[in-house]
Amino acid sequence: MDHYHREARRKGGADPLVLDTEVTGLRKTGDGYQVEMVSGGERFSVEARVVINSAGLHADSVAEMAGIDVDEAGYRIHWCKGDYFSLTGKPPTRMLVYPPPPLDEASLGIHTVPDLTGRLKFGPNAYYVNEISYKVKSSRDEFWRDIVRYLPMIEKKDLQPDMSGIRAKLQAPGKSVKDFVINHEEGKGYPSLINLIGIESPGLTCAPTIGKMVGEMIEELL
Numbered sequence: 001m002d003h004y005h006r007e008a009r010r011k012g013g014a015d016p017l018v019l020d021t022e023v024t025g026l027r028k029t030g031d032g033y034q035v036e037m038v039s040g041g042e043r044f045s046v047e048a049r050v051v052i053n054s055a056g057l058h059a060d061s062v063a064e065m066a067g068i069d070v071d072e073a074g075y076r077i078h079w080c081k082g083d084y085f086s087l088t089g090k091p092p093t094r095m096l097v098y099p100p101p102p103l104d105e106a107s108l109g110i111h112t113v114p115d116l117t118g119r120l121k122f123g124p125n126a127y128y129v130n131e132i133s134y135k136v137k138s139s140r141d142e143f144w145r146d147i148v149r150y151l152p153m154i155e156k157k158d159l160q161p162d163m164s165g166i167r168a169k170l171q172a173p174g175k176s177v178k179d180f181v182i183n184h185e186e187g188k189g190y191p192s193l194i195n196l197i198g199i200e201s202p203g204l205t206c207a208p209t210i211g212k213m214v215g216e217m218i219e220e221l222l
Contacts, residue, residue: 026051026065028190033066050218054196057132057168063195068188075181075197080169082107082124083138086162091120092153099150110146121162122147128173129166136161170198182210184217192221 025036099109107126144156170178180198
């Protein structure tokens with residue numbers, strides 16, 4: 001984000017980032033949208049010709065603010081958490097290793113994740129949650145049992161809780177896989193509103209390309 005911020009300023013654009021700010025309202029006006037926000041207890045609003053909703057875990061809430069029925073549209077996000085454990089000592093491999101086959105339809109299974117420091121992590125698992133908390137809550141036993149299926153030399157005592165993340169899944173618990181959404185909502189009566197909803201792992205990986213695609217959509221609107 002710092003890179004894109006610097007690039008925008010280098011190209012002569014106004015400061016494009018307003019940080020630590022919550023969107024609290026989104027209302028269609030005559031030829032655009034009024035976006036209501038709060039930052040540091042201060043409320044303010046801006047008028048926008050085009051709105052791109054890429055609010056991650058809260059993208060469905062922002063779409064709902066505009067007036068879209070997120071359940072009818074299939075935009076309801078389900079928070080799916082994944083924990084990671086790190087390995088102490090020398091890693092037995094420095095590459096990605098995936099379990100065959102995955103044990104859980106909501107993830108690719110607990111796999112190896114080498115990082116830039118040379119450490120090896122394992123994860124993520126997948127379990128649905130109703131609140132946002134990044135504390136690792138999974139048990140060491142659960143992780144170890146999955147890991148030794150394909151790396152039997154790993155000892156349980158060498159696994160330590162490391163980090164967690166939360167996916168913005170469109171796939172509800174027990175339901176089939178759903179792809180993420182990139183949609184101009186003109187057909188729903190919201191011209192110049194572009195929703196990016198359910199952007200989880202594959203979407204994050206190709207975020208620059210998605211950004212280019214959305215930029216081309218905007219050029220057609222302006």
